[in-house]
Amino acid sequence: MRLGGRDVAETAFRMEARGVSKIFGTHKALDTVDFGLLAGEVHALLGENGAGKSTLIKILTGAYQPDGGEVLVDGTPVHLDSPLHAQSFGIGTVYQEVNLLPNRSVAENLFLGHQPTRFGLVDRKRMNKDARVLLKRYGLEIDPASELGSHSVAVQQIVAIARAVQLSGKVLILDEPTASLDRDEVQRLFEVVASLKRDGLAIVFITHFLDQVFALADRVTILRNGKLVDTSRLSDLTRTELVRKMLGKDIAFSGSTSLEAQRPVTDVLLEFKNYGRKRSVRPFTLTIHKGEVIGVAGLLGSGRTEMARVMFGIDPSDEGSVTLNGKPISIRAATDAIAHGFGFCPEDRKADGIFGDLSVRENIVIALQGKLGWFRALNRDEQLDLAGQFGESMDIRAASLDMPVKLLSGGNQQKVILARWLATDPAFLILDEPTRGIDVGAHAEIVRTINRLRDDGMALVVISSEIDEVVAYSSRVVVMRDREMVAELRGEDISPAVIVQAIATHGEATSEETAA
Amino acid sequence: MTRISFGRILNTQTIALVSVLLLNWILFPGFFKIEWQDGRLFGSLIDVLNRGAPVAILAIGMTAVIATKGVDLSVGAVMAMSGAVAATLVVAGYSGPVAVGGALAVGLACGLWNGILVAVLDIQPIIATLVLMVAGRGIAQLITEGSIVTFSDPTLIFIGTGSFLGMPMPVVIAFALMVLVTLAVRKTAIGLFIEAVGINRSAATLAGIRSRLLLISVYSVSGLCAAIAGIIVAGDIRGADANNAGLWLELDAILAAVIGGTSLLGGRFSIPMSVIGALIIQAMNTGILVSGYPPEFNLVVKAGIITVILMIQSPLAGQVLGFFGRKKSGASR
Numbered sequence: 001m002r003l004g005g006r007d008v009a010e011t012a013f014r015m016e017a018r019g020v021s022k023i024f025g026t027h028k029a030l031d032t033v034d035f036g037l038l039a040g041e042v043h044a045l046l047g048e049n050g051a052g053k054s055t056l057i058k059i060l061t062g063a064y065q066p067d068g069g070e071v072l073v074d075g076t077p078v079h080l081d082s083p084l085h086a087q088s089f090g091i092g093t094v095y096q097e098v099n100l101l102p103n104r105s106v107a108e109n110l111f112l113g114h115q116p117t118r119f120g121l122v123d124r125k126r127m128n129k130d131a132r133v134l135l136k137r138y139g140l141e142i143d144p145a146s147e148l149g150s151h152s153v154a155v156q157q158i159v160a161i162a163r164a165v166q167l168s169g170k171v172l173i174l175d176e177p178t179a180s181l182d183r184d185e186v187q188r189l190f191e192v193v194a195s196l197k198r199d200g201l202a203i204v205f206i207t208h209f210l211d212q213v214f215a216l217a218d219r220v221t222i223l224r225n226g227k228l229v230d231t232s233r234l235s236d237l238t239r240t241e242l243v244r245k246m247l248g249k250d251i252a253f254s255g256s257t258s259l260e261a262q263r264p265v266t267d268v269l270l271e272f273k274n275y276g277r278k279r280s281v282r283p284f285t286l287t288i289h290k291g292e293v294i295g296v297a298g299l300l301g302s303g304r305t306e307m308a309r310v311m312f313g314i315d316p317s318d319e320g321s322v323t324l325n326g327k328p329i330s331i332r333a334a335t336d337a338i339a340h341g342f343g344f345c346p347e348d349r350k351a352d353g354i355f356g357d358l359s360v361r362e363n364i365v366i367a368l369q370g371k372l373g374w375f376r377a378l379n380r381d382e383q384l385d386l387a388g389q390f391g392e393s394m395d396i397r398a399a400s401l402d403m404p405v406k407l408l409s410g411g412n413q414q415k416v417i418l419a420r421w422l423a424t425d426p427a428f429l430i431l432d433e434p435t436r437g438i439d440v441g442a443h444a445e446i447v448r449t450i451n452r453l454r455d456d457g458m459a460l461v462v463i464s465s466e467i468d469e470v471v472a473y474s475s476r477v478v479v480m481r482d483r484e485m486v487a488e489l490r491g492e493d494i495s496p497a498v499i500v501q502a503i504a505t506h507g508e509a510t511s512e513e514t515a516a
Numbered sequence: 517m518t519r520i521s522f523g524r525i526l527n528t529q530t531i532a533l534v535s536v537l538l539l540n541w542i543l544f545p546g547f548f549k550i551e552w553q554d555g556r557l558f559g560s561l562i563d564v565l566n567r568g569a570p571v572a573i574l575a576i577g578m579t580a581v582i583a584t585k586g587v588d589l590s591v592g593a594v595m596a597m598s599g600a601v602a603a604t605l606v607v608a609g610y611s612g613p614v615a616v617g618g619a620l621a622v623g624l625a626c627g628l629w630n631g632i633l634v635a636v637l638d639i640q641p642i643i644a645t646l647v648l649m650v651a652g653r654g655i656a657q658l659i660t661e662g663s664i665v666t667f668s669d670p671t672l673i674f675i676g677t678g679s680f681l682g683m684p685m686p687v688v689i690a691f692a693l694m695v696l697v698t699l700a701v702r703k704t705a706i707g708l709f710i711e712a713v714g715i716n717r718s719a720a721t722l723a724g725i726r727s728r729l730l731l732i733s734v735y736s737v738s739g740l741c742a743a744i745a746g747i748i749v750a751g752d753i754r755g756a757d758a759n760n761a762g763l764w765l766e767l768d769a770i771l772a773a774v775i776g777g778t779s780l781l782g783g784r785f786s787i788p789m790s791v792i793g794a795l796i797i798q799a800m801n802t803g804i805l806v807s808g809y810p811p812e813f814n815l816v817v818k819a820g821i822i823t824v825i826l827m828i829q830s831p832l833a834g835q836v837l838g839f840f841g842r843k844k845s846g847a848s849r
Contacts, residue, residue, distance in 0.1 A: 314722065338724040352722055355715045357783045358708075366712055369705045370724035377705040420723065 013072070014039045014202040015060065015091065015171050020069035022055050029055040032069065033228045035221055037171065042193060042203045044217035044234075046246055048300055048465050051223040053206055057173060060204070061093050062086035073170075090170025094160045094177055102149030102156075107131035109148050110163050138162050138192050154185030158192055165196060172196065173204045178212060190216055208301030209482070210239060210504070222246055239504035246299070247467055247500065262475060262491070265289035268326070269459045270428060272311065275320035281306040283319050284485040286478065288428065288461070293454045295474030296463040297499050303483035304463045305347055308430045311461070312344040313337040338371055340428075343421030347432040347463070349410065353417045356406035360398045361387040363405045363416050368423045390419035395445050411442025418449060429453065432463045447473060467496045479503055529776060529792045532825050536799045537561075543807035556679035560806055562687075568798030569686035570595070570745040570762075572791045574769035575776070576690075576697050577738030579790040582773050584734055585714040585782030586634060586641035591742040591769055593652025594626045595762030598746030600659040603667050603756035612671020620743050626652065627739020631732030649766065656758035666755035676751020686748045690791070693741065698787045707785075710734060714782025768797055775825055796825070 013036040022030040030052045037043050047053045058064040059071065062080030070077045073089045080086045083093065100109045107128045108115070116126045131144035138158050148156055157177055164172055174193070178186045193216060197203055205217055213220060214234060222229040222245045229245050267290040276283030281303045288294060298304045309315045313331035322329055324340055331337050337344070346352035355363055364387040365378055372378070378386070387401045394415040398408055405416055414434060421429055431450070435443045450473050454460060464470050470477060477494050479487040479502040487502040540560070541547040550559035574591050581588045598619035605615035626648055633644035678685040701707035712720040713727045720727050742762070750756045774780065775797070776790030800821055804814045 312722075334722055335724050335726060344722060346719075346722060351716075352718045355712050355719060357715050358711060362708060362712075366708065366720075366725070367723045369708060372705070374706050374709065375704050377703065377708075 013037060016072040018070050020059055020066040022064060023067050028226050031226045037202045037204060039202050040197055040200045041218040042197055042205050042216050044213045044220040045204055045206045046220060047223035048246060052226040053223055057175060061091060087168050090168045092164030092168030093173040094164050095175045100148055100160055104148060105145050106142060106148050106159055107144035109159055134162055154181050154188055157189060161192060171202045175206050178207060208299055240501055243500050243504040265292050271323045273321050275317050275322055277310045277315055277317050280315055281310055282484040288459045290459055291454055291457045292475040293450060293460045293462055293473050295470035295477040296461060296480060297470050297477055298480030298503060302480040304480045305432055308432050308463060312342060312430055341426050343424060343426035343429045345417050345431045345434055349413055354405050354413050357404055359402045360405050360416060361401040364390055364419045364423055367420045371424055386423050390423050394419045411438035414438050428459045430461045467499055471496055528828055529789050533792055533796050536796055540803035557682045560802060564799050564802045565687045566684040568795045569690040570748055571765055571768045571772055572690045572794035573693055573741050573745045574765055575772035575790040575794045576693055576787055577741030578769040579773040579778050579785050579787050580710055580734045581738045582778050582780060583710045583714045583782055583785035584731055588630060588738045589645040589766050590630060590648035590652055592762035592764060592766040593649050594623055594739055594742035595746035595749060596656035596758050597652050598623050598743035599750030599756040599761045600656040600758050602672060602747050603665040603750055604659055606667045606669040606672060607665055612669045616747060619747050620740060623739040623743020624736055627736035631735030635728040635731035660756055660758045664755045664757045672751040673754055676748050694787060694791050711783050772797060
């Protein structure tokens with residue numbers, strides 16, 4: 001524990017993780033991380049995808065056992081076998097998705113497993129009365145006999161918290177509790193959390209929204225790539241410092257822009273005007289030229305992936321218009337987008353990208369075959385030709401084009417998905433985190449490909465958390481925050497410092513709302 | 517190494533079929549005897565093909581459905597419905613071809629219904645098709661008004677019991693369907709798309725495959741196959757028995773597809789292998805009948821043999837065979 005940790009006596013920690021590590025296969029998900037939680041504080045846990053947040057939480061709640069280090073509750077080392085076992089030590093968790101029974105009453109959900117009984121039967125009357133008293137403490141005036149599912153997600157979330165506190169009572173872990181709430185509901189939840197904090201509960205708060213961290217948390221712990229970056233008081237940190245720590249930009253910025261990327265472009269390919277989708281991404285206006293890479297920067301949950309999904313028609317827009325080469329077009333589904341020459345490499349390669357059991361060859365030809373339709377089938381020779389050609393240009397390392405793609409490394413799988421779209425000869429390509437979780441060699445190959453495609457006149461939108469990378473290949477950079485496009489940077493403004501500043505800047509509108 | 521495992525997957529089903537047939541021959545020496553009589557072939561082997569045809573036809577549609585990570589539990593009930601419709605139409609005075617057309621239309625409609633429930637309303641296939649599995653038999657009973665509707669229409673009887681080039685009609689129809697559907701999925705991109713949707717529907721949609729249309733089509737083909745099997749069964753007994761036609765055959769069809777190497781988790785599939793799977797099931801049924809064992813043994817023996825086949829195909833057996841295959845042949849035990 002560095003900042004903000006050592007100034008309190010060690011024994012004052014309600015819960016502590018000392019040097020915990022967790023290894024999956026060869027991958028160190030958590031590397032000797034220290035984490036100390038005080039009674040009566042809200043402690044935010046921050047980090048991008050793969051930083052190790054959820055691994056740490058799972059160790060604290062007993063879902064995982066650490067491979068190294070120890071967990072202490074009130075200064076005593078404990079071995080937590082399961083979440084239920086952790087509960088007996090006073091540790092409760094509330095997840096993003098409410099884990100309750102929507103078809104049972106509020107009171108039943110609160111007391112499930114330890115209902116008050118009379119003559120061996122559930123004493124419904126007393127249960128409802130107890131529930132009413134309990135809910136009142138949380139500022140909820142709802143009928144305890146009503147079905148839980150009939151209430152808003154926020155109310156369900158508060159019921160889940162009430163249940164967790166009731167059962168555990170020392171430590172409360174809130175894993176992205178606000179992800180599916182609107183602003184008023186978030187406010188309501190915050191009041192509950194603040195009052196629990198006053199009661200002396202130790203609260204861990206995980207979120208992607210920086211505004212909420214500053215509004216609610218006392219201290220913050222930042223993880224990156226499984227390692228502890230820092231623990232400090234929020235009052236000692238500026239937003240910019242916080243973002244820098246999360247993105248790993250705590251030393252000197254090394255990124256520099258590429259001259260090729262800054263070459264003037266004139267031919268407009270696409271124009272999105274006030275294009276957006278409710279509850280997904282606020283309307284944005286963006287002009288994309290041929291031979292241009294638009295870098296999209298922003299933290300996880302900032303709306304960057306949502307923007308890509310709306311552009312590609314997976315979640316069709318409900319506002320605004322789009323023109324292609326000056327002509328208005330309509331994109332209601334991925335097939336529409338592909339017919340207009342779009343391509344999209346999704347963020348989650350495994351869930352949305354590869355067909356694990358299909359061969360490398362089939363994985364490469366499938367988008368082109370999808371474009372050709374059911375009846376104009378590419379025969380085996382044509383498929384091998386295409387797969388060979390694009391496999392070579394992308395430098396895909398596969399023993400055979402007929403081996404299942406699931407046997408390839410992550411980097412090679414990513415190259416297969418890129419090759420799949422290049423085979424369709426697209427005019428516009430959207431890449432969502434194309435370099436995440438892949439080895440250095442594949443990383444360099446993909447960045448090289450982005451540069452090559454741009455110089456060949458393709459238009460690209462590339463979403464990435466790697467700011468140096470975005471700076472290196474982007475002609476323009478769009479910054480997303482709170483599901484909104486908040487900045488469009490060009491020329492000299494494309495630098496890590498300006499981008500981090502734009503991601504972190506506390507917008508006027510949001511500051512008023514969170515202060516209220 | 518690659519050659520060995522490739523050969524093993526390719527041949528498990530055929531080896532199993534040959535083994536079951538040889539076992540039948542040991543138990544009943546006349547098993548392979550085939551005679552020419554009244555312009556058609558007779559014999560136990562022909563009987564296996566003839567009796568196996570309805571399940572083989574169901575398995576053709578079922579395989580495509582399972583490859584999309586679905587399942588069609590309604591095929592047995594659809595058989596009962598199509599038989600009931602065909603019988604009721606000829607009894608009401610319509611011609612044989614009209615009755616066949618009506619029965620096929622019912623099968624298609626059932627398939628469309630299943631497909632829409634699965635693809636558009638996103639209901640889990642096992643539940644979506646369970647609806648028609650239960651309701652379909654009820655509808656069939658309503659159509660036949662609870663009785664067995666008998667008929668003497670020559671077209672329907674020919675489909676059920678006639679012969680073509682010496683082969684029983686059901687065998688001819690099943691073979692033609694197998695060739696037709698196999699060509700339809702392998703000479704077009706449909707087979708690849710079915711596998712893609714089964715392995716990863718989300719990725720398939722993102723890659724521009726119209727997965728909804730594909731799913732609806734696949735369930736429709738399964739409904740059509742069930743209707744054809746229903747007409748054959750009705751023609752064979754010259755009547756529509758809504759209570760018993762196709763009863764539990766959906767399970768045989770699923771089993772045939774699984775024996776044929778299609779995973780219930782979707783993906784790779786082979787229609788000819790599923791047809792062989794259906795024949796393995798029928799060869800066991802016939803074998804127990806002709807060998808003189810009491811028919812009570814049928815289900816138990818069948819379960820035992822199927823367990824062995826599935827064990828040989830299991831990933832664990834693959835590993836065991838991979839490591840010890842050369843040392844001892846009985847590694848699958």
